[in-house]
Amino acid sequence: MKIALIGYGNMGKEIEDVIKTDGKHEVVSISSSTKGWDEAGIKSADVVIDFSSPDVIMENIQKVLGLGKNMVIGTSGWYEKIGKVDGLVKETGTGLIYGQNFAIGTNIFFQLVALASKLAFKYGQYDVYGTEVHHSGKKDSPSGTAFKTAEVILNNFPSKKKLETGRLDRKIEAEELHFASVRGGRNPGMHEVTFDSEADCIKLSVQNHSRRGYAQGAIMAAEYIIGKKGLFAFDNMFEI
Numbered sequence: 001m002k003i004a005l006i007g008y009g010n011m012g013k014e015i016e017d018v019i020k021t022d023g024k025h026e027v028v029s030i031s032s033s034t035k036g037w038d039e040a041g042i043k044s045a046d047v048v049i050d051f052s053s054p055d056v057i058m059e060n061i062q063k064v065l066g067l068g069k070n071m072v073i074g075t076s077g078w079y080e081k082i083g084k085v086d087g088l089v090k091e092t093g094t095g096l097i098y099g100q101n102f103a104i105g106t107n108i109f110f111q112l113v114a115l116a117s118k119l120a121f122k123y124g125q126y127d128v129y130g131t132e133v134h135h136s137g138k139k140d141s142p143s144g145t146a147f148k149t150a151e152v153i154l155n156n157f158p159s160k161k162k163l164e165t166g167r168l169d170r171k172i173e174a175e176e177l178h179f180a181s182v183r184g185g186r187n188p189g190m191h192e193v194t195f196d197s198e199a200d201c202i203k204l205s206v207q208n209h210s211r212r213g214y215a216q217g218a219i220m221a222a223e224y225i226i227g228k229k230g231l232f233a234f235d236n237m238f239e240i
């Protein structure tokens with residue numbers, strides 16, 4: 001499989017390294033703000049993987065789908081525009097898969113949070129909240145994974161109806177789900193969900209040790225999207 005990379009920062013370099021080490025696929029093109037936009041290389045690729053920036057992701061999606069190429073999107077911070085992206089995918093007859101977190105362990109975590117939310121709501125007097133920690137270089141907050149985790153809780157814990165991610169200068173409402181972000185250091189990503197009751201406290205957390213798992217998952221998504229049409233979410237591949 002010939003792969004074009006858009007974004008050549010932490011993740012672009014990690015994906016290139018996994019591809020070189022595995023020897024199964026080939027990187028035929030790299031675009032970034034310093035390297036420029038390699039349209040000829042993108043045209044020659046079977047699939048495009050984008051780990052760039054929330055500032056440019058919509059423009060990149062329009063340009064790549066406009067060239068009729070299927071895409072894997074790892075870049076976060078654009079999910080409120082999912083309807084527009086779905087329209088572009090249909091218009092161009094292409095395939096696009098996105099993931100807030102491509103690490104296998106995090107996708108297992110999403111399934112565990114869904115199950116725990118259902119059980120905690122059904123059997124206990126639990127409250128639920130979330131926290132996430134990322135390295136100091138991360139540009140957006142909360143993380144895409146935090147949004148996804150919150151969505152999983154809201155879909156499975158019926159008394160929580162609204163996500164609150166900001167600083168609170170008041171008491172939280174019972175129907176609000178608080179998900180807080182911390183930035184600093186070098187952590188590639190930690191997410192934790194706490195179910196707390198008078199009797200006990202259950203914590204589910206996932207700590208990504210490195211960016212390797214994200215890169216491996218993105219390549220798995222690229223293999224999946226080849227030859228497909230439509231919009232796909234990576235976490236759907238893990239539903240049981």
Ligand SMILES: NC(=O)c1ccc[n+]([C@@H]2O[C@H](COP(=O)([O-])OP(=O)(O)OC[C@H]3O[C@@H](n4cnc5c(N)ncnc54)[C@H](OP(=O)(O)O)[C@@H]3O)[C@@H](O)[C@H]2O)c1
Pocket residue numbers: 006007008009010011012031032033034035051052053054056073074075076077099100101102103214
């Ligand atoms: N889904 C997941 O599993 C997952 C995992 C980790 C990170 N992420 C997300 O992936 C994104 C990238 O993360 P990162 O850590 O690799 O960031 P990073 O180290 O800051 O790298 C971003 C890259 O995007 C490039 N870029 C900026 N503007 C561009 C443009 N107009 N066209 C093409 N490339 C452009 C930058 O180019 P220059 O270097 O030339 O400036 C840089 O190479 C972030 O949104 C992050 O949240 C997702």
